[in-house]
Amino acid sequence: MNNQSGAAPETEDTLPKSFLSNYLGLKIGLFLVAWFVIYRQLLTLSRYLTYDLIGLRPESHLGSAVEFFLYDTPKVLMLLVLVVFGVGILRSFITPELTRKILAGKRESTGNVLAALLGVVTPFCSCSAVPLFIGFVTAGIPLGITFSFLISAPMVNEIALVLLFGLLGWKVAALYFVTGIFIATVAGWTIGRLKLENHVEDWVREMHANRSEMPDTTMIWEERVGFGIDAVRDIVGKVWLYVVLGILAGAAIHGFVPENFMAGIMGKSAWWSVPASVLIGIPMYTNAAGIIPVVEALLGKGAALGTVLAFMMSVIALSFPEMVILRKVLKPRLIATFIGVVGAGIMLVGFLFNLVI
Amino acid sequence: MKIQILGTGCAKCQKLAKHAEAAAQDLHLDYELVKVTDIKEITAFGVMMTPAIAIDGQVKLSGKVPSVDELKRLLTA
Structure with missing residues (x-):
């Protein structure tokens, strides 16, 4: 990195760009190869550890629980590192300022999807x-479009998608992505239709668009990669414990809870389980990393996919702390509407999946 | 020189304040460090991501915690 503390702007006193990016490209290439090689060995390795080294029997409860834990933990963590790194680099291009510029002046429906x-x-x-x-809001972006953003940002995120992909496969991950975007779009659109602009706190509406121009933040590639590495350190450093605890809980459920135990409570036949899951999910506050391994295990014990997805979305998208934060700018009725509309959307998705799948 | 740390008091804001303090001391600057925690004041700066740092009233960076070296460059620029 740049050690000079001189006054020159950072892009000029570094090494020539081409040299840096070649070098950087090589490093990233090596990292990707190493990642891939290790990733492919994980299953063999976890089996070896469980059955040969520790000496557990494959058909025993403990054996299957230990193998599940030893395989899934490194797998999910490795996927997380790779994806968070990639998304980190992607995010170095997309600042909130840019997003605001794209959304300003968009018509409602298109704007909601976007x-x-x-x-x-x-x-x-x-x-x-x-x-x-x-x-x-001060940039003139309609309330409904702003809400579409605020709903999708926490609910559909790379951590949730990685965990769903790693533990449940790409189909469930894709399903989650599509329905998440759908709920955010429709709920935002609905809130826009309800004309609740005067339920935003008064001081916000009195504020004028403050265009304090942000300094131009064109970054060189080295900085973008640094951004990605920071993201990994920051995010993976924060969620790894949840992942491990979640998988541990999941492994315990896997090995010791009898098959179809969940069928009666969270299965398809229990229609009330969808709204119940959403209600229970609102005050619960955890991130995707902690909840998904448990969700995976519940599915294996006969819980229905729709119910489980609804539960998960409710936990991540409707969190109590965020409501407290948003209360500073939204009046109670708008908060209540927000919870109501998003909750209804999630329930709808839950019922739909239980019906279709 | 007036250094303002914009943030509602989350962990990252504390870290940014610490880094800025260290950078300014290393450079032997004559500075005043102020933490702006009121949400209305923060938004008046036009930032959309906290933590952010403003030097002499000008927002220089937002949404990340820069290293001490990076802050030194900002402070001497």
Whole structure:
């Protein structure tokens, strides 16, 4: 990295760009190859560890639980590192300012879809939900479109998608992505139709669009890669424990809870389980990393996919702390509408999947 | 020189304040570090992601915690 503390702008006093990117390309290439080679060995390795080294019997409860844990933990963590790194680089291109520029002046329906999609890739953390909300609204972005963004940003994220892919396969991951975008689009659109603009706190509406121009942030590739590495350190550093605990809980369920145990409670026949799951999910606060391994295990014990997806979406998308943060800019009725509309959307998806699949 | 840390008090904002303090001291700057935690004031700066840092009222970076070296470059620019 650049060690000079001189006054020159950072792009000029570094090595020639071509040299850097060649070198960088090589490093990333090596990393990808190593990643792939290790990833392909994981199953063999976990079996070897469980049955040969520890000496458990494959048909025993403990054996299957241990193998599940030893295989899934490194697999999910490795996937997480790769995807978070890639998304980190992608996000170095997409700032909230850029997203706002794209969304400003868009018509409602198209704008809702676009906002939901951009919510996936724009850097977002619930702690900056308020400045972002104000930034959008003061730039003249309609309330409904802003909500589409605010719904999809926490719900459809790379961590959830990686875990679903790693533990349940690409079909469920894709299903989650599509329905997540759908809910964000429709719920945002609905909120837009309800004309609740005057339920935004008054001080927000009095604010004028403050165009303090951000400094031009064109980055060189080295910085973008640095951004990706930072993202890995930051995100994986924060969620790895949840992943491990989640998989541990999942492994325990796998090995010790009898088949079809969940069928009566979370199975298709119990229609009330979908709304119940959504309701239980709202006050629960955890991230995708902690909930998905448990979800995977529940599915294996006879819980219905729709019910489980509804539960998961409710836990991630409707979190109590975020409502508290948003309360600073939204009046209670708008918050209630937000929870109601998103909750209804999630329930609909839950019922739909239980019916179809 | 006036250094303002914009953020509602999350862990990242604390870290940014610490880094900025270290950078300014290393450079022997005559500075004043202020933490802006009020959400209304923060949004008045026009930032959409916290934490952010403003030097003499100008927002320089938002949404990330830069290293001490990076901050030194910003402070001397």
